[in-house]
Amino acid sequence: MARNVTIAQVAEQAKVSKSTVSQFLNKRYEYMSESTRQRIEAAIEELNYHPNIIARSLKQKSTYTVGVIVANILHSFSTQILRAIENNFNDNGFHIIICNADDEPEKERNYIEMLLAKQVDGLIIFPTGGNLDLYEQMKQRNFPVVFMDRKIDGLEIDTVMLDNHQAAKLAVDAFVESDYNQISIITTSIIRNTSPRVERIEGYKLALEEHGLPVRPEYIRTADAEQIQGVLKELFALQEPPEAILAGNDIVLIEVLKYMKDHQLKIPKDVAVIGIDEVSFASFYSPPLTVVTQPTIEMANKATELLLAQINSKNKTARTAIHRLHPSLIKRSSC
Template structure:
């Protein structure tokens, strides 16, 4: 067999570098304490010249470490989720960790199945967008001191670090923008809050509080939290009220897409017939006609910080005492919310 066709081993690298196999192993595991600089250079050169690729699986089994984490997203269709996952992957890749991404689709049973699967694979820890219903499972993980970080959501009954937007502030920014542009009949549409998803609950609560602070009526007919496939039905009911809303806040990017589909289907002009603001700065916001006003989340930093928190837990680095991290939303002012006097 041609030497180029067979797998290069640690023994081959050791022979080329003129060192022992244990020295090569120490180099691969970055244990350089008793290794001279020239030895490191010879091993590095041998690895590069021979094209040696470490058997990651075998090393993980030997070390009982996988250098792999799991990321369980609530819904991979969210542009927000994909942005977060990319940021997590970027951070982990730089730290020589790998990620496995699972899509729970807001299904508690599916979420539990993925957690069990990931643990069976001996991964080092999990970042999860929790459904808020697997409370006992989360508690069990914390009792085992298993590295776990929540992102986008929180489960109050469980003592786990969380990375979240300041959701009440996000809703308040939107209401303030509507009010500043002379809208007073303001509604909100979000995904269902049946599973007590904290993000959705906080945004609705923040919306109510903001209306009160501006002296506006809280009209329950303008506030709906339903499954995604019912969003257009609920918006239709709102728009057929004797006094319909003149502005709508979309609770996230998927809700925003459903609102836009409805306005297109029924030839409603934005913002002439209905002003719209969406939480999550979607990629098409600046190219849609009209350009969409949104509330942006710092997804890059949120994902990076979640990964950093988890990897620090895995490495045994203690936290600074802070458990829950809140991030400031940013208003991206565009054309889907304009002053009524400009429209009229």
């Protein structure tokens, strides 16, 4: 069985000290000549050296690993955020472990416990809201944690999320500007008071009131994804069906578009549509879809910055805050 190559062997091959090899491995090149770097690189390649991550972790008391628990990886928003978070942590020398909770608190609990057992240096969580005791324990232990997309009332944990009231307002304003007054909103289930969904409904109501339009309860619908086709059937069976539909997220938008196609309804002639969250096909769908976008890269950058600050901070009692980023409307032809 081949023995593991050591830093000492790399140093001897490259004719440098072990500390110089260590600096190279940690990407600290400031006091290292180009020829030294090249010799170390050549020695590593010749000897087929691989750093001992476990030994490094024990020595530096860090695993250089963070966990990300996403509520539902099917959302285009989630995959865009994850890609940006992974890039950010890779640039900072960290690996990430991605877990998908499927909006199930028990699954989220299992992942949190598993990641803590693996001694990750911190967590970014899109919280289900169903594990308050675990969130509180991490907070009390000063364990580095950042919430993404959803806030948990009563917990002082750094949180990065969208200004959801503004997102709904941008959509309602666009509908009204195009002379649509009978406006419906559909979101996925709010059974656990998932903050983006609740806040988008609140923003929708406030925007209607600002325009002097009535808030009609029959136009406000929430349901699990598999029930949305039935919700749409009920909406269009109303004596006054909506002229416009605000889809609260990309999963709802896809269900709305399926219904329109299946029932030969033309967008925007029969009903106008705006979705919150950009989707890959929005610009070339027929007609191209108006959407409210989230600044996913900026949100990922902020979450990375906040978690790294906690990981590196000696002051574990730093002030926490909710950081809300601003949405944008991309006007196309669906309203």
